[in-house]
Amino acid sequence: MNRHHIAMLKHDVLLSRKTLIGTAVSYIVCIILTMLVFLSAKYGNIAKYSEGNAYIILSLRFSMLMFTTLCCSVPFTEFSGKNVISDMNCGWQKYIYTTPLTVKEQLTYRYGINIMGLVTSVILVLPELTVLRLCSGQWSGKTELILIAYIIAYCYILTVVSLPLNAYFRSTDKAGLISMVITMVLLVPVMIIFMDKIDETDKLAKAGGQEVDLNMLTDQLEGYIPYLAAAVPVLIIVSTVLSYHFMKKILEKKVC
Amino acid sequence: MSEYENAIEIKGLTKRYDGFTLDKLSFNVPKGSIMGFIGQNGAGKSTTINTILNIVKPDEGEIKVMGLDHIKDENEIKRSIAAVFDELPFNEQLNANNLDFIFSDLFENWDRQTFFGYLDRFALPRKKKFGQFSKGMKMKLQIAAALSHGARLLIMDEATTGLDPVVRNEILDIFLEYLQDEDNSILMSSHITSDLEKIADSVTFIDKGKLLLTGYKDDILDSHAVLKCTKGDFAEIDKSDFISARLTDFGADVMVADRSAALKKYSGLTADKTTLEEIMLFYVNREKKEWR
Structure with missing residues (x-):
C-alpha cells in the first residue's frame, strides 16, 4: 500500500464514517442480542415456549447467525464501491485524473479494499460463532458454515459486479438492477440444486411422517457440498477478474 | 524535469x-x-x-x-x-x-x-x-x-x-x-x-x-482597431481589408487586424482602440462579414 492508496482510503473512510460507525454499533448489538436470545432460550421465556421443540432453537440460531453475517458483510464489501457513484457525480473522479494517482493505483486500491472487506467479514463472523458455541453448547455445522460462506460471497460478488456498473451508469438504479441480475444468473445453478433438494427433503419428510428440518436438507446436499464449496472461490475469482477488466477499461477511457 | x-x-x-x-x-x-x-x-x-x-x-x-x-x-x-x-x-x-x-x-x-x-x-x-x-x-x-x-x-x-x-x-x-x-x-x-x-x-x-x-495580448490589442464609418465610407472599404463589420443605423463599426495599414489606406477614418471582447465578437461573426 503506497501513499496514494492511503489517500484514497482516507477519502473513503471520511465519506463512510457514519456507515462504519453504524456497522460497528449494529455488530455489537447483534452479538449482545445473540447472547440475550440464548440466555432466554436457556433460562427465560424462549425456554418455556421452545420446550421439546429443537426447531425453534435451530431457527433462532440460524437467524442470529445470518443477520450478523449480513451486518458484517454488506458494509465492508460495499465500503469503497458505493463511493464510486458519488465520486463520478461530484467531479472527484475527473479531479483524480489530473493528479499523480494512476489508473493502476485506483484499481489496486478498489479491488484490494474489496478483498480486505471480504476477509474482514469472515473475521467478524468468528466472534458470533464463538458466542453461539458458548451460549448453545454447539459449534456451527456444515450447513451453517456453507450458508455463511455464501452470504459473504454473495455480498462480495454483488459488490465487484456493481463496481464497473456504478462507474459506467453513475446511478444505483440501472447499475443495481443489472448487478442483481448478473449475480442471480451466476447463482442460478446453486439455487436450482437447492430448490430441488428442498423438494426432495419435503417428500422424504412427508413419507416418514416427519417435519422438514435442516439436518435432513444437509444430508440431501451431502454429495454436492464439495462442489458448492469449490464454487465459492471460483465465483469470487471469476467475478473479480471480469470486474477488474471492465473497470480498467472504464478508468482508462477516463469516463468522468 | x-x-x-x-x-x-x-x-x-x-x-x-x-x-x-x-x-x-x-x-x-x-x-x-x-x-x-x-x-x-x-x-x-x-x-x-x-x-x-x-x-x-x-x-x-x-x-x-x-x-x-x-x-x-x-x-x-x-x-x-x-x-x-x-x-x-x-x-x-x-x-x-x-x-x-x-x-x-x-x-x-x-x-x-x-x-x-x-x-x-x-x-x-x-x-x-x-x-x-x-x-x-x-x-x-x-x-x-x-x-x-x-x-x-x-x-x-x-x-x-x-x-x-x-x-x-x-x-x-x-x-x-x-x-x-x-x-x-x-x-x-x-x-x-x-x-x-x-x-x-x-x-x-x-x-x-x-x-x-x-x-501576446498587447500586440493583439495594438494591432486591431475598430474603424468608425459612415455608410458612404463603409462602401469604400475593401471586404478583404476587414474581419467583419457591425452595421449601425448611421454606418458601420469595422474591425481591422492591422490598424496602421488600415489607417494608411483609409486615412479619413478614425480608428478606435478595441478590447478583447470586441475582437472576439467581430471574429466570431467573420463569416457573416456584415452583421447587426
Missing part, C-alpha cells in the same frame, strides 16, 4: 466528435506567463483543456507540457500541475481539514502551512462542509488547494465564471502573486474577457473548434 521554453506546446491538435471537431489547434503557453484562452460557449476550450490533462485522447496532434510528452510522461507532469474547474470537484460532505488530511498523501509536495495560509487569507472555515460554501468560497478553496502542492502550471477551466467582481479581483491578484516565480505559468480559459485583459500576457481565441488568433 528538463529546461523548457513553453509550459504548454500544442501542435495540430484535433479531436472529432459528432457535430463538433477541434481542428488542428496549435499554440504555445510561454513559461512564466499567463495565457487567456478565449472562446464562446461550445468553442472547444474545455475539450482542449481536457486533452492537455489527458482526460480526453486526441485523434491527432502533439501536446507537450513543460517539455514532456503529455501521454508518455503523464505521471511526471501531473506531479507539477494543478487543475481548477468551474465546479468544485470535492464531495460536499468533506471540509477543509479533511481535504488537507487526504491531500497530504495524494501529493508528494503538499504544504499544509501554505494551504491553511490561503484558507486564512480567503477567510475560509476549516470545519464547515463544502456543501455549505458559496460559489466564491468553493472557487477560492480550489485555488488554495491548487497552490499548495508546488504546481508549476495552473490550468483553469472557466474558473471565474459566475463569481462576483470582488472575488474575481481577489483571485486575479493571487494569480499575479503566483507568477512572481518565473517558473510558474497559467493557462486560463474564460469568456470573461475583462479578467484576461487585466492579467493575461498572451491570448488565444478559438471559435467552433478552430484557432482564430494567438499571440
